[in-house]
Amino acid sequence: MLITEQELDTLFSWIEEYDTIIIHRHVRPDPDAIGSQLGLKVLIQNAYPNKRILAAGTSIESLTWMGKMDDLSKDDYKDALVIITDTANQERIDGAHYDEGAKLIKIDHHIVVDEYGDLQIAYPEATSASQLITEISQRSNDRLPMTDEASELLYAGIVADTGRFLYSPTPDTFEAAKVLVGQDIDTRQITDRFSETAIKEARFQGFAYENIEFHEEGVASLLITREIMEDYDISEDATNIVLNIPSNVKGMYTWVNFIEQEGDNPKYRVRLRSKGPAINHIAQAHGGGGHAMASGAKANSTEEMEEIMKELKEITTEYKANLA
Template sequence: MNNEIKSKIEKYETIIIHRHVRPDPDAIGAQIGLKKAIQNQYPEKYVYAVGEEEESLRFLGEMDKVEDDMYEGAAVIVCDTANVERISDSRFKRGSYLIKIDHHPNEEPYGDIDWVDPTYSSTCEMIVEWMLQQNWEFDQEIAKLLYAGIVGDTGRFRFDNTTSDTLRRTSVLLEYPFDRNEFYSQLHKKDLRMLRLEGYILQNFKVIEGCVGAMYLTKDILKSFEVTSNESSQFVNLFSDVEGLKTWVFFVEEEDRIRVRLRSKGPTINDIAVDHHGGGHPKASGATAFSWDETDEILEKLIRVSRSS
């Protein structure tokens, strides 16, 4: 599989890399990290990263402007995206060849090649291993980008998806002298809007039956704090250390839907996400609800799995 991906990269002159909407550090890190790795290895190729910008992650890199006709005869790689619905920029279909690289459970296979392996903590960890197998060179910038994704998806190595292999692969990145203090400063910086919303969440989240946490962020609440739906995602684990909590959920209202962020300390929750237009990992998933009644259904399911665990 890995050699096949390399052969396709060698074959195509233009390579366009996508990732999921509302990107996190793993999506951006894998996307731009892979882009720079290909450019370093094949400087004659045209390699682009596309998708909507996320202001809070702009310090990792910016997206490229790609015209429609540039997809003709191009290979497209989609990183860190379990299902087609969540791919940022629908033009991924215009390419001549499609490769999926992802660490989420393969609920929706797509692409001419799909390298999917949930045993990895992150897609960035997969890219590290792939580069090691191909004997590709790392540099400071690539190391920082791939480190960002691993740090993000492991919760700074606190989550149980952190394995000895994860740490071994991360150690390779730390051989390159990027400024980790500056990286963490950029990753975790908060302005006054975010600090005030953080305080609001801590005062208003609910604990149901002692084991399920829930937070409702309506459009009006987000507007009052001048915070976007995507920016609010950094607070999903804000009250996770409450004693007795087994699962928790954030319901974040957007223009035409309600974004659902599900987390767990034990019970499997990704099957709930699949039931509601989403998916993800057994203990960290995302879904979409189209009414507040549907959020009630999701909460009831979360209570049931938490009670039975």
Template sequence: MSTSEIVKRINKYGTIIIHRHVRPDPDAYGSQNGLAEIIKASYPDKFVYVVGEEEEWLKYFAEMDQIDDEVYRDALVIVCDTANQERVSDQRYNLGKEIIKIDHHPNHDKYGDVLWVDTDASSTSEMIYRLFEKEQSNGLVMNDKAASLLYAGIVGDTGRFLFPSTSNETFEIASKLVTYQFDRTEIYRQMYSTSLKMARLKGYVLQHVEVSKTGVSYVKLTKEILKQFDVTPNETSAIVGILGEIEGIKAWAIFVEEEDVIRVRLRSNGPIINQVAQKYEGGGHPLASGAKIHQWDEVESLLADLQEVCESFS
């Protein structure tokens, strides 16, 4: 699919509504709102909305719009950074006239009228910059706000440019984004500052981590533990990377108990884990995925699958 197909759709519609995934991260916010800012700057007469549940720690970057169902009539819907339809935040996305999917996750759920999926991209924010760069001759405009959002999205999904998904092109795009006027130091502060309660939870995780001989690690965060530290399930996403810093750990899982499901955050320092995630109602990137289980007695089965993956990894 060419980026020109996306611009043709944008040109066609007077109302554009942009969605992203539930439990958003910086790339979800960055790509969604960065694209919105580009469209607003390029087409001042269009009505552009961003929707989805609010995430308190990301409000610095953008706040969501509240719109009625009627707004979707004859509107173009763009869904950013969302592999599966069930993970789209605000399920009214299918009320629009046409749907565009822009994503960098494996394309197992091929929804939408126009799909642009690039699993080689570090982030969907990187893809949005490429959309701008390829189509600026056709009227797309970048501004400082859009640049700051896309930069934040790239920083978030590359782990500050440390993850293997970071390519030469990622660095080239980042170098172009930083020529715009925004405060990089403040972006890092907003994304990586740690509250006292989260610092204490990190301490708990490090004290209670289990590690197998094959390099599989895990921690269980029950509802009681979350209540003890006054932390919401969404906030636990901030600590998912800390186990990967421990020597000898190849893959790890953080089990987070929610009201009706146990969320599983899976990460890896090498072994491919997204196939394990798919067995447990999930999916994602080869080294960063999510899944879910419904009973604590399923933990052992999932860990056994991780063990098998790590044992075969050389």
């Protein structure tokens, strides 16, 4: 259990106090962003049927199975409580007007890079935002009791952010999962959603397996050009499915995808991952940030892409030298 009593007291009293509550999450949402956002919405709506609880942000097609966003206008924010889940910095918040409510709350599990909000429930030790929402329900003394619908959403968020409990789950992760699995939900159906692949995605994975470069320093890299995305009919978001292929390859400790952008500013979006040395300082040096083992950055030129490769090779070589 991570959240302090004081944070919970403030959170519950503000939820009680406001008749309109608007929940945002980050742009380019993943299942944890949507799961924590809509999971919290369902929990509050269930406990307070007379309040207006709204979900803000753009919908993305691949996650419509989790639920829909609401249409919002500036007027909705008047005297509203605004809650942001799963979003480390304000630039990444999806949807306008989030700062025009009466109060702003951040609930997040990323490293704190931007302290925003009147209340911050920010715990990098949590493996997902959905885990924190589950804890909030669990410790609400029945003010926000768990429901089946919320459980499905939150379970999907936890499964996604932990890579199906593979990436460093903690006792708190399983504590939350235990609560959710105890509800009447079909966990098999939820996990199947993550394993199903479209044919074009399977073909794109074939491209990735063929073209990932495995460098002797223990770094794997893949360049995904606009042309490749067009050839395989794959959206930029969907290129994510090949990111972690090198994680199972012996001798590889860090890996990176460079995704070509439409304009030159930046030229490449950079996804960095590691199972060895921390890579977030490299991301920070190149216009990004994130977790020690999972970060994002930008490269404005081919030269900057090469610089990032050089830096990755250096820290990975050093890491390998210290292994023995």
